[in-house]
Amino acid sequence: MQSMRKICKHYPNCPMKRFWLQGKLDKEWIKNYCWNEHKNCKRYEAEEKGIPHPDNMLPDGTINKKL
Template sequence: MEDCQYLEKCPVFRYFKHYAQVVYMEMYCQGNYQQCRRYQLRQDGQPVPDNLLPHGGTLWDDQARPPTFD
């Protein structure tokens, strides 16, 4: 299956430890990316918030940001 064209620069992964990154990549980015809410918004030319998860949920509200795992 084909990978998502936005996979390499998708900012949401900096908020996950490695295991969670792998899970989301396998579920959405590597083959099933058309179901990713981030991909859908980007394809529609709309802004994609950093806290938006592939399934459409969010990691935090706009007032609280978690530390990154870079």
Template structure:
């Protein structure tokens, strides 16, 4: 089962712009269980703003495709 937010997650925009590697989507969003460890998911479920946060909790700068 993938994350319920997969289709509307703002990370998709960064992927489309070529600013974010697809590995994040594969490792977290599309995974069977690892989406539960996504920091964005955890904060979203608590209605806490999370801005440009990667699934591991680091901030997106939008510059390095491999980060």
């Protein structure tokens, strides 16, 4: 079981969660970032700084044009 406090605060509204639930994104992204205290997540950093970023930007900062 994942501890709730390790889950990123943006998880409920993050497009990464949506893409994963839709079967479009590998669970590893969710496990390594969203359920891992948003460690090194570029999406999280952009959110915190108020920097606009597209929905299809992955947690490592790369763009996935298939999303």
